Amino acid sequence: MLIDTPTDRPDPAATTTATATVTAAAPTARDARRRHEDAPDTAALFARLASLEDGPERDAVRDELVTAWLPMAHRIAGRFRDRGESVEDLRQVAALGLVKAVDRFDPARGAFESYAVPTVTGEVKRHFRDRMWALRVPRRVQELRNKVRIARRDLAQTPGSPEPSPAALAAHTGLTEEEVGAGLEALESFSTLSLDAEMSPDDDGYSLADTLGAPDAAYDVVVDRESAKEGLRRLPERERTILYMRFFEDMTQSRIADHLGISQMHVSRLISRSCARVRADAMGRRTTTAHRGHA
Numbered sequence: 001m002l003i004d005t006p007t008d009r010p011d012p013a014a015t016t017t018a019t020a021t022v023t024a025a026a027p028t029a030r031d032a033r034r035r036h037e038d039a040p041d042t043a044a045l046f047a048r049l050a051s052l053e054d055g056p057e058r059d060a061v062r063d064e065l066v067t068a069w070l071p072m073a074h075r076i077a078g079r080f081r082d083r084g085e086s087v088e089d090l091r092q093v094a095a096l097g098l099v100k101a102v103d104r105f106d107p108a109r110g111a112f113e114s115y116a117v118p119t120v121t122g123e124v125k126r127h128f129r130d131r132m133w134a135l136r137v138p139r140r141v142q143e144l145r146n147k148v149r150i151a152r153r154d155l156a157q158t159p160g161s162p163e164p165s166p167a168a169l170a171a172h173t174g175l176t177e178e179e180v181g182a183g184l185e186a187l188e189s190f191s192t193l194s195l196d197a198e199m200s201p202d203d204d205g206y207s208l209a210d211t212l213g214a215p216d217a218a219y220d221v222v223v224d225r226e227s228a229k230e231g232l233r234r235l236p237e238r239e240r241t242i243l244y245m246r247f248f249e250d251m252t253q254s255r256i257a258d259h260l261g262i263s264q265m266h267v268s269r270l271i272s273r274s275c276a277r278v279r280a281d282a283m284g285r286r287t288t289t290a291h292r293g294h295a
Contacts, residue, residue: 039113040068046107065102066095069116073098076120083128090124097123141186147173148183224282231281239274246271 045065052058077094081087097120105115129142151172155164164172169180195209232240238260245251245259253271257264 039072042068042112043107046105046112049102050107062102066099069098069102069112070095072113072116073120076117077124079121080124080128085128090127093124093127094120097121137186141182144175144179144183145186146183147175148180149187227282228278231278234281235274235277239270242267242270243274 042065045061045068049058049061049065052061073094074091077087077090080090098116100123101112101116101119104119105112109115129139148169151169152164155161155168155172166177166180166184169175169184170177173180175183195207195212197208198205199208199211232243235243242256242260245256246253251259253264253267257267260267
């Protein structure tokens with residue numbers, strides 16, 4: 001026969017205390033799981049850093065904080081691997097961002113990790129934006145490139161899925177197809193090719209430089225001719241005739257003088273004076289056009 005003694009019954013007070021203890025401990029355990037392993041408790045060090053004046057002691061505390069949080073900076077740098085930059089260089093950039101975060105952090109404004117993560121991430125992103133492009137690309141185009149890159153990754157997550165079309169990328173990102181096209185071009189333009197790069201695998205192949213055009217001197221001739229037209233129209237008829245015979249019919253000054261019944265010396269003076277007037281008129285028009293273009 002079993003006897004139900006008071007000692008066999010659970011103590012209500014003890015049960016309530018144990019439940020409260022477990023309940024109080026549960027949020028702490030969840031918070032511990034949420035924290036990253038590379039997020040050390042350095043609140044006391046930051047408080048000490050804020051109280052110190054510039055000097056060796058402050059520098060030593062600062063170095064200790066940077067060393068403690070360096071694994072976090074390396075973790076952030078790892079998110080940007082396989083984008084054309086070595087991991088070691090990315091870690092250097094992230095470490096620089098960490099130093100900036102330590103120097104600028106105010107302990108009264110909250111947890112250091114909440115401030116440091118966006119600071120270090122922003123430093124790495126600026127490195128890609130400002131240092132990694134072989135040519136300076138507008139920030140807007142870089143942003144389009146990032147949106148298109150992320151959309152391509154999202155749409156191609158399913159194994160065997162086809163390459164997303166510009167229309168699909170536009171629908172996914174909310175961009176126009178023209179903006180998607182600019183982003184796709186930027187994806188392929190992160191680095192430049194050497195002018196000596198071979199564009200054909202054949203023995204008689206050609207380099208990139210062979211595909212580029214060269215300056216066409218004929219454009220300068222057209223510009224000069226158009227600039228001189230008005231000056232020629234302003235000349236007296238006899239002087240226009242002399243210039244025509246000299247430069248278009250290739251007549252000598254002596255033949256022109258015989259044809260017009262004047263001296264060869266006079267023909268020479270008229271040619272020199274006419275050319276000077278046409279040249280001055282053309283230069284004046286070029287200057288006026290340049291000023292209008294700058295305005």
